[in-house]
Structure formats: C-alpha cells, structure tokens
Amino acid sequence: MLEYLYDGTFAGLLTAIFHAFRRKEYPDVILRPQGQRLLFATTHTVETDDVMAQRVLNGIERYGGKTTCEQLLHAFLSQSDNVEILILQYARELFFQKRPIMADLGNSFVLQIHKLDRRVLREVQRVLMFIRFERSADGIYFAPFAPKYDVLPLAVGHFKHRFADQQWAIYDTLRDYGFHYHGKRVEQITINAPAFSRDSGKLSVEMEHENEDDYREMWREYFRSIAISERLNPTLQRNFMPKRFWKYLTEKRI
Amino acid sequence: MNLQEKIRILAAAAKYDVSCSSSGSDRANQPGGIGSAAKAGICHSFADDGRCISLLKILYSNHCIYDCAYCVNRRSNDIQRTTFTVKELVDLTIGFYRRNYIEGLFLSSGVINNPDFTMERLVRVARELRQIHRFNGYIHLKTIPGASSRLVKEAALYADRLSVNIEIPSEGNLKMLAPEKDYPSVLSPMSLIKEGIVQYKEERRIYRHTPLFAPAGQSTQLIIGATPDSDRQILSLAGNLYATQNLKRVYYSGYNPTNLYDSRLPAITAPPLKRENRLYQSDWLMRFYHFSVDEIVNDAHPDLDLSVDPKLSYALRNPHIFPIDVNSADHHMLLRIPGVGPKSAKMILAARRFRKLNSHHLRKIGVVMKRAQYFITCHELPTATIQELQPERVRSMLTMDLRKQSLPNAHQLSLW
Ligand code: SF4
Numbered sequence: 219m220l221e222y223l224y225d226g227t228f229a230g231l232l233t234a235i236f237h238a239f240r241r242k243e244y245p246d247v248i249l250r251p252q253g254q255r256l257l258f259a260t261t262h263t264v265e266t267d268d269v270m271a272q273r274v275l276n277g278i279e280r281y282g283g284k285t286t287c288e289q290l291l292h293a294f295l296s297q298s299d300n301v302e303i304l305i306l307q308y309a310r311e312l313f314f315q316k317r318p319i320m321a322d323l324g325n326s327f328v329l330q331i332h333k334l335d336r337r338v339l340r341e342v343q344r345v346l347m348f349i350r351f352e353r354s355a356d357g358i359y360f361a362p363f364a365p366k367y368d369v370l371p372l373a374v375g376h377f378k379h380r381f382a383d384q385q386w387a388i389y390d391t392l393r394d395y396g397f398h399y400h401g402k403r404v405e406q407i408t409i410n411a412p413a414f415s416r417d418s419g420k421l422s423v424e425m426e427h428e429n430e431d432d433y434r435e436m437w438r439e440y441f442r443s444i445a446i447s448e449r450l451n452p453t454l455q456r457n458f459m460p461k462r463f464w465k466y467l468t469e470k471r472i
Numbered sequence: 473m474n475l476q477e478k479i480r481i482l483a484a485a486a487k488y489d490v491s492c493s494s495s496g497s498d499r500a501n502q503p504g505g506i507g508s509a510a511k512a513g514i515c516h517s518f519a520d521d522g523r524c525i526s527l528l529k530i531l532y533s534n535h536c537i538y539d540c541a542y543c544v545n546r547r548s549n550d551i552q553r554t555t556f557t558v559k560e561l562v563d564l565t566i567g568f569y570r571r572n573y574i575e576g577l578f579l580s581s582g583v584i585n586n587p588d589f590t591m592e593r594l595v596r597v598a599r600e601l602r603q604i605h606r607f608n609g610y611i612h613l614k615t616i617p618g619a620s621s622r623l624v625k626e627a628a629l630y631a632d633r634l635s636v637n638i639e640i641p642s643e644g645n646l647k648m649l650a651p652e653k654d655y656p657s658v659l660s661p662m663s664l665i666k667e668g669i670v671q672y673k674e675e676r677r678i679y680r681h682t683p684l685f686a687p688a689g690q691s692t693q694l695i696i697g698a699t700p701d702s703d704r705q706i707l708s709l710a711g712n713l714y715a716t717q718n719l720k721r722v723y724y725s726g727y728n729p730t731n732l733y734d735s736r737l738p739a740i741t742a743p744p745l746k747r748e749n750r751l752y753q754s755d756w757l758m759r760f761y762h763f764s765v766d767e768i769v770n771d772a773h774p775d776l777d778l779s780v781d782p783k784l785s786y787a788l789r790n791p792h793i794f795p796i797d798v799n800s801a802d803h804h805m806l807l808r809i810p811g812v813g814p815k816s817a818k819m820i821l822a823a824r825r826f827r828k829l830n831s832h833h834l835r836k837i838g839v840v841m842k843r844a845q846y847f848i849t850c851h852e853l854p855t856a857t858i859q860e861l862q863p864e865r866v867r868s869m870l871t872m873d874l875r876k877q878s879l880p881n882a883h884q885l886s887l888w
Contacts, residue, residue, distance in 0.1 A: 321822035324833045347516055351571045359570060380508045382501050384570055432475075433567050439476050440568075443483035444529065445519040448728055448742055454522030458515070468573070469517055 219246050219259040224302075225266050226250040228294050231302055232271035234264040235309050239274075248302035278309060282318045289320065293334035295367045304330055338367050345373040348459070350468045351386060352420070352434075353427035354413075358398075359386040360421060362414055362466055368393055378404050391416055417465060434468055441469035475564070478554050485534040485545055486580060489637070489693060490725045494526040494575035494610040496688030497632040505606030507569060507576075509632060509688075513610075514575050527578040527612060528568055532556055532593055536582030540650035541737055542639065542698045544730045545582040555584065558593060562600045569609050576610030576632075577601070587618035595623055598630035610688075615661045617653055624661050628668055633688040633720070636662045641706045645699035649736055665690050666717050689720035696751060697744040698727035698737055703776045704769040707754055711765040714758065724751040750776040757782055760814050761807045779871055784810045787847055788863040794847045795857040799828050811844030843870060 222237070222245040224230040234248050247256060279287050290305050307327045312319055323329045344365070351359035359381070363370070370390050374397050377386060381399070389396030389409060398407045413425045421430075464470040495513030515524035531545075533555035539547040565577045579597060584590050594613050601607040613631040615624050628634055636658055640646035643655045665686060672685035692713065694706060710722040726743035754776060757763035761783070768782050769775065777785045787794065787810050796805050798820055806817040819837045823829060828851035835841050846858045846866045858866050 319826075322826040323819055323823040323837055324827045324829055326836075329836050343514075346510075346514055349572045353571070361572070376510075379501055381506065381570070383506050433571060436476055436479055436564065437568060437571070437573050439479045440483050440528065440530075441517065441519065441525070443480045444487050444525060445521045445523075446487050446728065447521075449521040449523075449745070451522035452520065455518045455520060458518040458522065458524070467517070468571070 219256050220262065221245060221256050221259040222248040222262050222264055223253075224248060224250070224264040226252075227266060228291060229268060229271040230264060230266040231294060231305065232274040233267045234302070235306050236267075236270035236274050237262070237264055238306060239310075239313075245303075245306075247300070248306065250302075274309065277313060281312050281316050282320065286312070286318060286320060289331060289335045292338040292372075293331045295338050295369060295372075296334040297367065298334055301334060304334075338369060341365050341367050342369045342372045344463065345369060345388075346376055348463045348467060349373075349377075349388060350466060352468075353430050354421055354425050355427055357385060357427070359384055360389070360414065361386070362389045362391045362416075364392045364462075364466070365390065366462075370395075370397065374404055389414075420471075438469050473554055475560060478556060478560070479530070479564075481552055481554050482531045482534055482556065483529070485582075486529050486531045486578075488544070488725060488728060488730070489529065489578075489580060489614075490523075490723045493633075493691075493721065494612075496720055497610060499608045499610075499632065499684075499687070501608050502606055505608050506566070507607055507609035509575070509608065509610045516572065516574055526575045527610060528565055528574045528576070529578040530556075530561075530580075532561065532579060532581035532590070532597070533584050534582050535584050537585070538583055538650065538652050540639070540653065541731055541734050542649055542695055542727065546731075549731075558596050558600060561597050562605065565597075565601060565609075566605055566607065569607070574609075576607075576612070578612040578614075580614035581616065583616055583618075587616045588620050588623060591616045591619035591623040591627070595627050595630070598627065602630045612688075615665075617657050617661075619661065621661070621664050624664055625668060628665060628686040629683055631686055633690060634665050634686050635691045635693070636665070637693045638709075639693065639695050640699055641694050641696075641701040641709050642699065645701060649698070662690065662692070662713075662717050662719075669718065689718065691719055691721040691723060693723040693725055696724050696726050696748055697740065702769075702774045703747075703751065703754075704765075704774040706751060707758070707765050707769055710755060711758060722755060724748050724755070746778050747776070750778060750782060754782045757786075762804055780867065781810075783808075784843065784867075784870065787858070788867050791858045791863050795849045795859065796847060798834065798848050798850045799824055809839075809844055809847050811840035811842070811847070813838075846870075 220243060222234050224234045231248065238245060249255065275287060278290065290308065293301055294305060304327050308331055319325070319328055323332060345363060349361045349363055351361045354360050370388060374388070377388065378399055385400050387396055387398040387407065395406060395408050397404050414421050493513055494509065495511065497509040498511040499509040501508040513526055515526050517525040519525055534545045534551070535553045535555060536545045536547055544551065561579070568574045569576065579594050581590050581594060594616070598611050598613055601611065611631045612633040612635065613627050615627065615634055615636050638658050640649060646653055646655065668685050669689065672682060675682040694709070696706065713719045713722055726745055726748035727740070728743045729740050731737055754768045757768055758765065767786055776782055787808070793808065796809055798806065803817060803821060806812055806820055807814065816838045820829065823833065823837060830850050830852045831841060834844065834850060845855060846861065849857070
C-alpha cells in the first residue's frame with residue numbers, strides 16, 4: 219500500500235499529482251493532515267510546490283478548459299472522502315485522452331466529480347440566498363455564516379458586485395475567517411474578539427445600528443404575513459431551507 | 473398606523489398572487505448605484521407554506537373601488553384597510569435589499585380613486601428607486617386594469633417585469649364575478665407591453681443605449697377552481713398567451729376560499745392544490761418539453777388526470793410511441809419518456825457519445841428508472857415495457873409506487 223501525505227490545500231494536491239506522474243506510481247490514498255493513516259503503508263510526503271502545482275493546472279486547462287479546472291476545484295472543496303484519488307484519476311484520464319472528458323458521464327469517476335461539483339455549487343448558491351446582513355453602529359453590514367464547505371471565496375464576487383456602494387463583511391464562523399469590503403477592494407480578515415454571538419450571529423446591542431431592530435422586526439412581520447395559512451407545509455420549507463441555516467436567518471432564529 | 477402594521481396588512485393582502493420570480497433580467501450594477509439582478513433569480517427565503525420568497529411582494533394599498541367576488545380586497549369585504557406612502561415603500565425596499573433579504577420589489581395594489589391615480593403611484597415608487605436611489609435590483613409591477621397606456625409604458629421603463637392578471641380563465645365567468653372588468657381591458661395593456669418589447673428589441677439592435685423596456689417580459693395569473701372552467705380551457709388560454717403575447721410565465725393560483733357567502737363562488741374549504749400542481753406540470757410540458765396543448769388535454773380528455781402527472785398520462789394514452797431507444801432517440805423523443813427531465817435528456821445526449829448507455833448509467837445520470845423502465849430500451853437485455861404489459865398494468869404499478877411518496881405542492885420544484 220502506498221500513501222501520500224499532503225498539506226490539505228488544492229495546490230498541495232496538484233503537487234501530489236505531479237509527484238505521482240513523475241514517479242510513475244499510483245498512490246492508494248492521498249491524505250490530508252487530519253486523514254486516517256493506513257497501517258503498514260509506505261508513506262511519501264508531498265511538499266507543496268507552486269511551480270509543480272501550476273504545471274498540473276496548466277495541463278488540466280490545456281486539455282479540459284477552464285471549466286474542468288473549476289469543476290475539479292469545486293470537487294476538491296467538497297472534502298469528500300477520497301476526493302483526492304478521484305481527482306488524480308480524472309487528471310490521468312484527461313492527460314491520456316487529451317480532450318475534455320466532462321461529458322463522459324457513463325464513466326464513474328467523471329460522474330462522481332460532476333456530482334461533487336454540483337453539490338459544492340449548491341452550497342455557493344445558498345450563501346447568496348441565505349446571507350443576512352445586520353448593520354453595525356459604524357455602518358458596516360455584517361453577516362456571519364457557517365457553510366458546509368469552504369465556499370465563501372466563490373461567493374464574494376457576487377456581493378462585491380451587488381453591494382458596491384456599502385461596506386460589508388461576511389464571516390465564516392466555522393473556519394474562522396471572512397471577507398471585508400470597504401468600498402474599493404475585498405480583503406480577507408480574521409476577527410479576534412467577536413462582537414457577535416456565535417449562536418445567533420446577532421451583533422451585540424451596543425454594536426448595532428440604532429434602527430437595526432426596526433428592520434429586523436419588519437422583515438419578520440413580512441415573513442409571517444406572506445405565508446398562506448391554508449397551505450402550511452413545513453416539510454417543503456425545510457427541504458428548500460435546511461435547518462442548519464436557521465440560526466443565522468433573521469426570520470427564523472429565535 | 474405604524475409601518476409594521478402596514479406591512480402585516482399589505483403583505484397578507486398580496487400573498488395570493490403566486491408570482492415571486494426574480495428571473496429573466498441581468499441588469500448590471502451601475503457605478504455608484506446599489507444592486508444587480510441575477511439572470512436566474514435568487515430565492516432568499518421560504519415561507520411557512522414552502523413558497524419561495526424572492527421579492528418584497530406587497531400591495532401599495534388594499535383599498536379598492538371594485539368588487540371582484542374572488543378577491544379579498546373587494547369593496548364589499550369588511551377588512552382593515554391601509555395605504556403606504558411612496559417614501560415608505562422606497563425606503564423599505566432599499567433597507568431590505570441592503571440586508572440581502574430580497575432581490576427586489578413586486579408591487580401591486582387595489583384601485584384607489586381611479587386606475588390612473590393608482591398606477592401613477594406604483595410608477596412613482598419604481599421611478600424613485602431607479603432614478604433617485606439608482607437601484608438596480610429587480611422590480612416587478614402589476615399594471616392596474618384600466619390604466620392609461622402612457623402610464624403602462626412609463627412603468628416598463630423602470631420595471632424588469634410587468635404583469636397583467638387575467639384571473640378568470642373565461643370572459644363570461646369573469647364578467648359574472650367581476651362585473652366592472654372585461655377581457656379587452658386586460659388584454660389591451662398586455663398587447664401594448666408586448667409591442668413595446670418587440671420594438672425595444674429592434675431598436676436595441678441598432679442603438680446600444682436604447683432605454684430598457686421590461687427586459688424580463690410579462691406574466692399573468694389565472695385563478696383555478698373559482699369557476700367551472702375546464703383544464704382544457706385554462707391550458708388553451710395559457711398556450712395562446714405564450715404564443716401570441718410572448719408571455720414569460722402564466723401562473724396558476726388555486727382559489728383560496730376568501731369569500732364564503734357569495735353563491736356565485738363554489739363552496740370549498742381548501743384550495744385545489746393537486747389540480748394546481750398538475751396545471752404547473754402541464755405548463756412545464758408546454759414550455760420545456762415541446763408538448764402542444766392538444767397532447768395534454770383535448771376533446772376526449774378535457775380535464776387533467778389528478779392521479780398521475782400529465783406526462784405519464786400522455787404516455788399511457790400513447791403506448792404506440794414506446795419503447796424509446798435511449799441510445800438513438802432524438803432530444804424531442806427523449807423528453808417524452810416518463811422519468812427523464814430536460815437535464816437528464818441533455819446528459820444522455822452528451823454521455824452516449826462516449827459509450828452505449830445501460831440502465832446502470834441512466835440511473836446514475838438521474839433518470840428515474842422506476843418510471844422510465846416501462847418506456848425505454850437501452851443497451852442490455854430487454855425488459856417488459858408498456859408494449860408487453862399494457863397501459864393499465866403500468867398505470868397501476870406506477871400509481872402504487874407513487875402513493876408512497878407525498879406530492880409536493882410547490883411549483884418551483886423540478887417536477888419529475
Ligand atoms: S380590482 Fe383587483 S384588488 Fe380590486 S377587487 Fe378586483 S382583483 Fe381585487
């Protein structure tokens with residue numbers, strides 16, 4: 219058995235793929251730092267190398283186009299078990315066929331990548347849907363969020379475009395980092411002493427803009443009034459808006 | 473009355489309008505402005521009835537000079553009435569938008585004083601949003617029946633989408649329930665908008681800076697079950713509107729018993745949700761599956777079969793076109809297979825260029841094999857299809873299966 223260890227980044231994985239090609243070997247697993255180690259395996263540790271990573275990425279782009287690169291990145295972000303091996307298989311097949319294989323859905327690892335890509339994109343979509351900003355006393359619109367995958371970077375462009383004339387910050391409370399837009403550029407941030415509740419996302423009262431509570435209550439009123447009581451359907455509501463999002467939703471949190 | 477009270481009353485009064493779509497426009501953010509429209513639309517929440525909340529859907533006022541029997545806002549109904557100011561609505565829209573609660577505004581109203589007076593207010597809200605606040609989010613305005621063409625045209629300059637609700641699927645029944653209305657007053661603004669859109673598209677080809685004119689088109693709504701109109705009548709009307717008025721959407725709203733004492737209306741206690749769902753499915757067949765109205769309902773079958781979806785119903789009535797070979801059939805035929813949707817049809821077309829597909833592949837692609845199995849052949853040993861089993865057997869096997877799964881009532885689901 220052969221195991222590769224890498225640092226858990228996408229560049230690290232691409233480096234690992236480079237190693238596998240150069241060494242003409244086929245690892246059984248490619249493990250993130252927190253991954254489950256194999257017993258009695260030969261271990262090869264991969265040192266992330268941007269040049270090697272870039273060369274693999276260029277190759278993928280040459281044969282599969284930009285869309286394939288994006289698809290593989292999204293699949294990677296799913297952190298699904300063994301996604302590394304899937305991506306390695308995909309890259310080998312792509313380099314062998316020298317043409318896009320995205321549509322070969324009868325091929326099981328192509329189909330699996332396709333599905334993981336979709337799963338991650340759905341989570342991006344949910345960031346766009348379910349982010350709720352609260353206005354702070356100093357005028358910044360703040361939104362904490364806890365996406366299942368590390369997708370905030372994929373969603374930031376949408377908000378930058380849409381809310382170009384307001385200062386905002388979106389924070390991933392699970393991975394403890396976020397983005398702040400201050401009118402020109404978006405910058406990555408980490409917050410040391412949060413002024414918001416990790417349970418509800420609510421800003422502390424003294425941090426809140428004075429009429430924030432009015433907007434919150436008006437939105438909750440709207441949410442209550444727009445439902446048709448003869449048609450209550452909590453199952454459908456939960457299918458579309460899973461419970462895990464509720465804690466940061468103005469209209470749903472308690 | 474405080475603002476929150478107004479929201480309570482005027483949102484509740486707007487809830488029976490089912491349209492909430494924010495799709496079809498991709499207005500970009502202008503420098504210094506706020507917002508953008510996303511081409512596919514975004515739902516921001518789901519109400520307790522499971523329906524998508526994308527827009528702030530609300531009435532400007534629930535006062536009304538008319539007395540349409542099927543409407544909660546009718547003059548003779550004893551309810552609490554209120555009216556927003558233009559500023560209140562503009563501020564509310566911007567405030568909600570900045571917090572990412574909504575994609576924009578869907579504004580409608582009861583008729584205050586006269587149609588033009590009301591329409592002018594709606595237009596003013598849209599104009600202030602666009603011109604003073606440089607708001608680039610989505611705006612859907614309802615045109616008030618009887619409003620002058622000048623105001624309708626002005627509305628189209630600011631709104632992404634306009635709608636003119638027909639409400640009652642046949643003119644005779646409309647006149648019975650809404651004596652002050654008739655079809656010409658509804659259809660003429662619709663034609664006006666359609667012509668405006670056509671003209672705009674032509675000019676746009678020549679002058680890039682032609683001002684936008686309802687870029688997301690127009691839609692309408694039909695109330696289902698308030699009158700004895702058949703599904704055939706409803707779907708023919710819808711098909712006609714898609715063909716002649718270029719409507720983007722026809723919405724079907726199961727009649728909610730909002731008027732319990734009027735003998736012109738049926739005595740029902742719950743809205744006809746199943747029928748509404750079947751109508752949406754039929755509408756999808758017309759828009760995305762290349763079905764004609766006649767293939768769905770016709771003289772022999774004027775009403776939809778409530779026990780199976782309209783596509784399966786079509787397949788059971790037309791066994792001679794099956795089984796369909798998934799490895800060779802064209803797109804049009806693939807779409808007729810129960811259990812195959814537009815997405816899986818596309819995936820089949822792409823994937824079969826690489827290899828012949830068998831049932832395992834089809835299942836992985838997302839084909840619902842439970843249904844499709846009776847209607848296809850693929851690259852493997854033959855199974856019993858509708859030809860060997862006969863339509864009645866297939867129907868009973870499939871409806872037994874179906875009973876286990878509960879039917880969703882929301883139309884924004886992918887339906888097969
Ligand atoms: S005109 Fe419109 S708001 Fe007024 S009663 Fe008729 S349907 Fe209702």
